[in-house]
Amino acid sequence: xxxxxxxxxxxxxxxxxxxxxxxxxxxxxxxxxxxxxxxxxxxxxxxxxxxxxxxxxxxxxxxxxxxxxxxxxxxxxxxxxxxxxxxxxxxxxxxxxxxxxxxxxxxxxxxxxxxxxx
Amino acid sequence: xxxxxxxxxxxxxxxxxxxxxxxxxxxxxxxxxxxxxxxxxxxxxxxxxxxxxxxxxxxxxxxxxxxxxxxxxxxxxxxxxxxxxxxxxxxxxxxxxxxxxxxxxxxxxxxxxxxxxxxxxxxxxxxxxxxxxxxxxxxxxxxxxxxxxxxxxxxxxxxxxxxxxxxxxxxxxxxxxxxxxxxxxxxxxxxxxxxxxxxxxxxxxxxxxxxxxxxxxxxxxxxxxxxxxxxxxxxxxxxxxxxxxxxxxxxxxxxxxxxxxxxxxxxxxxxxxxxxxxxxxxxxxxxxx
Numbered sequence: 116x117x118x119x120x121x122x123x124x125x126x127x128x129x130x131x132x133x134x135x136x137x138x139x140x141x142x143x144x145x146x147x148x149x150x151x152x153x154x155x156x157x158x159x160x161x162x163x164x165x166x167x168x169x170x171x172x173x174x175x176x177x178x179x180x181x182x183x184x185x186x187x188x189x190x191x192x193x194x195x196x197x198x199x200x201x202x203x204x205x206x207x208x209x210x211x212x213x214x215x216x217x218x219x220x221x222x223x224x225x226x227x228x229x230x231x232x233x
Numbered sequence: 234x235x236x237x238x239x240x241x242x243x244x245x246x247x248x249x250x251x252x253x254x255x256x257x258x259x260x261x262x263x264x265x266x267x268x269x270x271x272x273x274x275x276x277x278x279x280x281x282x283x284x285x286x287x288x289x290x291x292x293x294x295x296x297x298x299x300x301x302x303x304x305x306x307x308x309x310x311x312x313x314x315x316x317x318x319x320x321x322x323x324x325x326x327x328x329x330x331x332x333x334x335x336x337x338x339x340x341x342x343x344x345x346x347x348x349x350x351x352x353x354x355x356x357x358x359x360x361x362x363x364x365x366x367x368x369x370x371x372x373x374x375x376x377x378x379x380x381x382x383x384x385x386x387x388x389x390x391x392x393x394x395x396x397x398x399x400x401x402x403x404x405x406x407x408x409x410x411x412x413x414x415x416x417x418x419x420x421x422x423x424x425x426x427x428x429x430x431x432x433x434x435x436x437x438x439x440x441x442x443x444x445x446x447x448x449x450x451x452x453x454x455x456x457x458x459x460x461x462x463x464x465x466x467x468x469x470x471x472x473x474x475x476x477x478x479x480x481x482x483x484x485x486x487x488x489x490x491x492x493x494x495x496x497x498x499x500x501x502x503x504x505x506x507x508x509x510x511x512x513x514x515x516x517x518x519x520x521x522x
Contacts, residue, residue: 149336149337150302150336150337150390151337151339151389152337179463179465179470179473180291180463180470180472180473180474180475180506181383182463183382183383183384184383184384186386186389204389206383206386206388206389206390206391207304207334207391208287208288208296208298208299208302208336209288209290210290210291231290233296233299233302
């Protein structure tokens with residue numbers, strides 16, 4: 116029984132990279148990635164590729180393989196459809212998954228990126 | 234089989250390096266050991282130091298620490314074993330951790346009480362009870378989440394994290410054989426976290442040793458553990474399973490009839506989704522009889 120549990124309940128699946136009707140693109144400006152104060156640029160567009168202003172943009176970071184989340188990060192709006200998280204930090208080295216969520220009105224979009232922190 | 238050698242074997246078998254770190258090490262070592270046949274109880278006090286060398290990524294590749302980054306875990310613990318009868322023993326262990334991390338020119342400290350463990354050992358067949366038949370025992374254990382979990386971390390580098398934030402339930406079966414100056418032990422066990430922040434895990438260990446210099450025992454333990462992939466929405470996530478193979482030499486020395494001291498080192502040789510730390514530990518044990 117434990118063996119079956121260890122093998123999982125079925126085939127392993129890859130996690131999604133984007134969902135929703137808003138197009139969210141993400142650029143990690145800081146290179147190489149650091150443990151602290153990384154700069155993340157976020158672009159939000161609607162289905163007509165027009166920039167979306169005044170969206171509520173938030174971040175969630177997690178280490179899926181370790182089963183825990185990290186701390187979120189402050190997000191500010193820079194320009195039309197452009198947002199920035201200027202102080203994205205990771206509590207430890209390893210493989211992190213950053214989820215960016217943008218919402219405006221009834222529309223929303225999500226984008227995940229994989230970040231390997233040295 | 235001498236009485237002194239049996240006591241030394243007891244201390245070697247039960248005080249492997251503590252795996253108390255919260256999120257990136259395997260869920261092992263519930264028990265703090267067993268009593269010798271003539272003992273009523275035992276008290277143990279231990280210290281450990283575990284510098285990080287890097288990590289094993291999801292593909293099983295070793296990646297060393299980045300320049301300027303380091304992690305060190307210092308631990309201390311007290312433990313007790315009490316015999317309820319010839320066949321049943323209860324044990325408990327309470328650890329305390331101090332963590333230090335450096336990165337990007339920042340140094341951070343944190344720590345506190347870590348997850349406690351309690352366990353029960355049920356001896357089905359005593360060591361030496363029958364010729365050429367190994368002793369056999371079942372152990373039940375649980376990890377009590379006294380420590381601070383990642384979800385409750387306040388420090389930027391999570392140095393204040395000292396626990397998993399979940400109860401763990403464990404079950405294992407151990408076979409032990411002592412022949413002359415040699416001993417051999419094999420154990421298979423599993424743990425299940427409650428609630429399911431991690432998958433169930435399976436652990437196999439094999440250890441053996443020999444009496445040396447009269448009152449000492451030199452031992453070597455190999456330990457392999459497998460942890461199931463994380464599940465999100467009922468689906469197993471690719472690349473999230475964890476595994477490790479560790480090797481641990483140790484030396485135990487009987488200082489006096491009641492007192493035993495042990496030193497050990499454990500290093501992970503192969504792994505995936507695990508931290509790589511060298512754990513050096515020392516334990517002082519007092520047996521009541």
